[in-house]
Amino acid sequence: MARFNTPIDDIKYLNCEFLDRSLLKNSPLLSELNDDTTQAIFDEASKVAENVLFPLNRSGDEQGCSYNKGQVQTPDGFKQAYQQLTAAGWGNLSCKTEYGGQGLPHYLANAVDEMLIAGNMSFTIYLGLTIGAYHAIEQFASEQIKEQYLPAMVSGKWSGTMCLTEPHCGTDLGLIRSNAIADGAGAYKITGSKIFISAGEHDLSENIIHLVLARTPSAPAGIKGISLFLVPKFLLDKKSQLSQNNNVSCSGLEHKMGIKASATCAMQFDGATGYLIGDLHKGMQAMFVMMNSARIHVGIQGLALAHAAYSGALDYAKNRLQSRSISGSKYPELAADPLIVHPDIRRMLMTMKAYTEGARAFSSWLSFQLDVSQYCDDLIQRQQAHELVSLLTPVFKVFLTDMGELVSSLGIQIYGGHGYIRENGMEQYLRDARICQLYEGSNGIQALDLIGRKLPAHMGRYCRHFFHPLSAFIEDHKDNERLAAYIRPLAKSFTRLQNASLYIAQQGLTNPEQAASVASDYLKLFGLVVVAYMWAQMAQKIDTRQGDMAAEFYDAKLVTGLFYMQHLLPQTTALSASIMLGGDSVMALKESQF
Numbered sequence: 001m002a003r004f005n006t007p008i009d010d011i012k013y014l015n016c017e018f019l020d021r022s023l024l025k026n027s028p029l030l031s032e033l034n035d036d037t038t039q040a041i042f043d044e045a046s047k048v049a050e051n052v053l054f055p056l057n058r059s060g061d062e063q064g065c066s067y068n069k070g071q072v073q074t075p076d077g078f079k080q081a082y083q084q085l086t087a088a089g090w091g092n093l094s095c096k097t098e099y100g101g102q103g104l105p106h107y108l109a110n111a112v113d114e115m116l117i118a119g120n121m122s123f124t125i126y127l128g129l130t131i132g133a134y135h136a137i138e139q140f141a142s143e144q145i146k147e148q149y150l151p152a153m154v155s156g157k158w159s160g161t162m163c164l165t166e167p168h169c170g171t172d173l174g175l176i177r178s179n180a181i182a183d184g185a186g187a188y189k190i191t192g193s194k195i196f197i198s199a200g201e202h203d204l205s206e207n208i209i210h211l212v213l214a215r216t217p218s219a220p221a222g223i224k225g226i227s228l229f230l231v232p233k234f235l236l237d238k239k240s241q242l243s244q245n246n247n248v249s250c251s252g253l254e255h256k257m258g259i260k261a262s263a264t265c266a267m268q269f270d271g272a273t274g275y276l277i278g279d280l281h282k283g284m285q286a287m288f289v290m291m292n293s294a295r296i297h298v299g300i301q302g303l304a305l306a307h308a309a310y311s312g313a314l315d316y317a318k319n320r321l322q323s324r325s326i327s328g329s330k331y332p333e334l335a336a337d338p339l340i341v342h343p344d345i346r347r348m349l350m351t352m353k354a355y356t357e358g359a360r361a362f363s364s365w366l367s368f369q370l371d372v373s374q375y376c377d378d379l380i381q382r383q384q385a386h387e388l389v390s391l392l393t394p395v396f397k398v399f400l401t402d403m404g405e406l407v408s409s410l411g412i413q414i415y416g417g418h419g420y421i422r423e424n425g426m427e428q429y430l431r432d433a434r435i436c437q438l439y440e441g442s443n444g445i446q447a448l449d450l451i452g453r454k455l456p457a458h459m460g461r462y463c464r465h466f467f468h469p470l471s472a473f474i475e476d477h478k479d480n481e482r483l484a485a486y487i488r489p490l491a492k493s494f495t496r497l498q499n500a501s502l503y504i505a506q507q508g509l510t511n512p513e514q515a516a517s518v519a520s521d522y523l524k525l526f527g528l529v530v531v532a533y534m535w536a537q538m539a540q541k542i543d544t545r546q547g548d549m550a551a552e553f554y555d556a557k558l559v560t561g562l563f564y565m566q567h568l569l570p571q572t573t574a575l576s577a578s579i580m581l582g583g584d585s586v587m588a589l590k591e592s593q594f
C-alpha cells in the first residue's frame with residue numbers, strides 16, 4: 001500500500017512565512033490567530049488526515065456506497081469518522097461563529113482542507129457540499145431560514161447538497177425542467193428529477209438540505225427563469241424539530257470510475273416543499289456563490305490528490321531497488337540502487353514536486369485574496385480582491401485539476417506495473433482525480449468563462465488586478481542577479497501572456513469562435529504564469545529572509561523553483577504559438593469529414 005504523509009512543512013511555511021497578511025492585520029479575523037495557534041491547527045489536521053481518514057480511503061474505494069430501497073449506506077467506518085470530524089469542528093472552520101462555526105480565515109481552512117482531502121477525497125465530499133450550501137444560504141436566504149437551518153448544518157448534524165444536473169441538462173442549465181409551483185402559503189411544491197447529486201442520500205447526517213434549481217410556471221425561458229429553493233429531506237415543525245418526510249427520494253446510485261465512497265445519487269422530487277432562496281428567477285446568482293466556492297474547493301481536490309500521489313511515489317522511489325545508477329553504483333551494498341537515483345525518475349518526481357508546491361502557493365495566495373475580499377477594512381482593496389478572485393477562479397480550478405490528473409498519472413508511472421495494480425492504491429488517485437476536471441463546470445467551460453466573462457470584464461479591469469502587481473514585481477527585481485534565473489523566464493512568459501490576452505480580447509470581439517478554439521490553451525498559459533509568479537515570489541522572499549524552516553527546506557524550494565522555470569514554464573512558448581495561430585484548423589472540417 002502506498003505510503004501517505006501530509007505536506008505539513010510546506011503548509012506551515014506558506015501560511016506563516018510566504019503569505020503577506022498585512023492587508024488583514026487590523027481585522028478581527030486574525031486578532032486571535034498567531035503562528036503558534038495556526039501551526040497547532042495544522043498539526044492536528046495532519047494527524048486526522050493521516051490517522052483517521054487515510055485508513056478509510058482504500059477500504060472505502062473497495063466497498064463503495066450501497067443502495068437499498070431508497071436508503072444509501074456509506075462504507076464501514078465513515079459514520080464514526082464523520083461524527084469524530086464534525087464534533088471536532090473540522091467541517092466548519094471558515095463558517096461564521098454566530099452559526100457555530102469557527103470564524104477562521106479561508107487561507108487556513110483551505111490548507112486544512114487540502115490535507116483532509118488528500119487523506120480521503122470521497123469522505124470530504126460530504127463535508128464540502130455542506131459548506132457550499134452554507135455559503136449560498138448565508139448570503140441569500142431570509143433571516144428565518146438562516147436561523148432554522150444554518151446552525152445544524154454548521155455542526156454537521158445536517159448536511160447539504162447542490163441539485164442542478166438533470167438527465168438532459170448538464171452544462172446548459174437553461175434547459176432545466178424541474179418545476180416549482182407556489183403553494184399559496186409562502187412555499188413552493190418542487191417536482192422533477194435530478195441526477196449525479198453528490199451526497200444526495202446517505203447515512204451520515206440526520207437531515208439533508210438540498211439546494212434545488214427549478215423553474216416557476218411564469219418564468220422566462222432559459223437561464224434567466226431559474227430560481228433556487230431549499231428543499232429539506234425532512235420538514236421541520238414549528239419548533240424547528242424534524243417532522244415528516246418531504247417527498248424527496250433517492251432512486252439509485254451512479255456506478256463510477258472513482259470517488260466510489262462518495263454517494264452520487266439520482267434524486268426524485270415529487271411535490272416536495274421548497275423555500276425560495278434569494279429572488280425569484282435569480283437562482284443562478286445565488287447558485288454562482290455556491291459554485292465559485294465549490295470551484296476553489298475542486299481545485300484544492302486536484303492539488304490534494306497530486307500531493308497524495310507524490311507522497312506515495314516518493315516513498316516508493318526511495319525504497320524500490322532496480323538497476324544501477326547511470327553514473328556508477330550509489331548503494332553497492334544493496335542488490336541494486338533505488339529508483340530515485342535514475343534521471344528519468346527524478347524528472348518525474350521534480351515535475352510532481354514543482355507543480356504541486358507551486359500550485360499550493362497559488363492556493364494559499366488565492367485563499368488569502370478571498371479573505372481580503374470579505375474582511376479587509378479598505379473597501380477598495382476588498383473590491384479589487386473580489387475581482388481578482390473572480391478572474392483567477394477558473395484558472396485555479398482548471399490548472400490544479402489538470403495537474404491532479406497529470407501528477408497522479410506520473411505517480412503510477414513511478415510505481416511501474418505495480419502502480420496499475422489496485423492493492424497499491426496509486427491507481428485510485430488517478431481515478432479519483434479525473435472527476436475534478438468534469439464537475440463544477442467542466443474544464444473547457446471554465447476556459448470559456450475566463451475568455452468570455454472574466455477577461456473582458458470592465459474593459460480588462462479584472463485582468464489588470466493581476467497584471468499590474470506582477471509587472472511591478474518584475475520591475476522591482478529585474479536587476480537582482482541572484483534572482484535572474486526566476487525573474488527572466490517569468491518576464492518572458494508574462495509578455496507571452498499579455499500578447500495572448502490582447503489577441504484573445506480582439507478575437508473575442510470580432511470572431512468569438514477563433515477565441516473559443518484556443519481558450520483552453522490560453523487558460524493553461526495563464527495558469528503557468530500564475531504559478532511562475534508564485535515560485536518567483538517564494539525565491540525572492542527566501543533570498544531576503546529565511547525563517548524557521550531547516551536550511552535544506554529553503555535550498556530545496558529554490559532548486560524546485562528553478563526546475564519549474566527551466567522545465568515546465570517553457571510550455572508557454574508552444575502554447576503562445578498555438579494561440580496566436582488562431583483556431584482556423586480547429587473549425588475547418590465539415591462535420592461529415594470527422
Ligand SMILES: Cc1cc2nc3c(=O)[nH]c(=O)nc-3n(C[C@H](O)[C@H](O)[C@H](O)COP(=O)(O)OP(=O)(O)OC[C@H]3O[C@@H](n4cnc5c(N)ncnc54)[C@H](O)[C@@H]3O)c2cc1C
Pocket residue numbers: 162163164165169170171172195196197198199256264435438439440441442443444445448
Ligand atoms: C461524480 C459526479 C458528481 C457530481 N456531482 C454533482 C452535484 O453534486 N450536483 C450537480 O448538480 N451535478 C453534479 N454532477 C454533474 C456535473 O456537474 C456535470 O456532469 C457537469 O456539469 C457536465 O455536465 P454533463 O455531464 O451533462 O456534460 P455536458 O454538458 O453534456 O457536456 C459534455 C461535454 O461537452 C462540453 N461542452 C458542453 N457545452 C459546451 C460548450 N458550449 N462549449 C464547449 N464545450 C461544451 C463539456 O465541457 C463536456 O466536455 C456530478 C457529476 C459527476 C460525474
